[in-house]
Amino acid sequence: MPTPTKGPRLGGGPAHERLILANLATQLFEHRSITTTQAKAKRLRPFAERLITFAKRGDLAARRRVMTVVRDKTVVHELFTDIAPQMAQRDGGYTRTTKIGPRKGDNAPMVVIELVTEPVSARQDVVREATAATGRASRDRDEARASAAEAADVPVTQVDDADAAALSEARAEDSATEAEDAAGRADTEAAGDATADAETAAGDADVLAPGSSDAEDADAAADAADEVTTAAEDAEKDSRS
Numbered sequence: 001m002p003t004p005t006k007g008p009r010l011g012g013g014p015a016h017e018r019l020i021l022a023n024l025a026t027q028l029f030e031h032r033s034i035t036t037t038q039a040k041a042k043r044l045r046p047f048a049e050r051l052i053t054f055a056k057r058g059d060l061a062a063r064r065r066v067m068t069v070v071r072d073k074t075v076v077h078e079l080f081t082d083i084a085p086q087m088a089q090r091d092g093g094y095t096r097t098t099k100i101g102p103r104k105g106d107n108a109p110m111v112v113i114e115l116v117t118e119p120v121s122a123r124q125d126v127v128r129e130a131t132a133a134t135g136r137a138s139r140d141r142d143e144a145r146a147s148a149a150e151a152a153d154v155p156v157t158q159v160d161d162a163d164a165a166a167l168s169e170a171r172a173e174d175s176a177t178e179a180e181d182a183a184g185r186a187d188t189e190a191a192g193d194a195t196a197d198a199e200t201a202a203g204d205a206d207v208l209a210p211g212s213s214d215a216e217d218a219d220a221a222a223d224a225a226d227e228v229t230t231a232a233e234d235a236e237k238d239s240r241s
Helices: 014-031 038-057 060-067 073-086 122-152 161-207 213-240
Strands: 033-037 095-102 109-115
Touching: 014 033, 014 038, 014 073, 014 109, 033 038, 038 060, 038 073, 038 095, 038 109, 060 073
Parallel strands: none
Antiparallel strands: 033 109, 095 109
8 A cells, every 4th residue: 555655734734634635535435536636646545545445344343434534424335335345356556546737727737546446357366376376385385394304203494395295195195095995895895795695585595485475585585685796796896997
């Protein structure tokens, strides 16, 4: 945020300057663009941008803080509901000034100060994402170095990035191996349960009398158990391959 310039105050005194800046900020928020002298614009710019920062917070305390400066409730509502959401993606630079030449009469330099309501460009989004990705990579590298130092029982300063990367790869391979072993055990247990069910059904079929309805049901159950066993064996082969 730009800082106010040193020098004489606007108006006849401090209170007069505060009123001038408050009125200019109110007109800027209401009309989005105003024409004023370059000296007033330099003082208005940090003043208005600080109010926009309060509006971006959006809470009751920020609204009350802004209303101590901007007395018009309609303008305050517009600032919080319309202007602040448009500035949500911006970290600063909410206003811009454009020189338009001297004023007739006293030859005072004039400028147009306006709100920057255009959306943030795609290039700035890419830069922001790249910065965030760099920060995440740095944190991951630091965590890997700390883990490698703890595993080797040496200070972190003696661990380089290569050792940290090797440790990360080793941990990834261990995790993959554990996952494969767990899948193999699960398939083996499923196949064993299916085989046990098939054997039980076959034993019940042998005990029952041939030609009875119970025997037919037992035969059907045994056939179904055989199909389950075959499917389990095929699944185990596929998982191993």
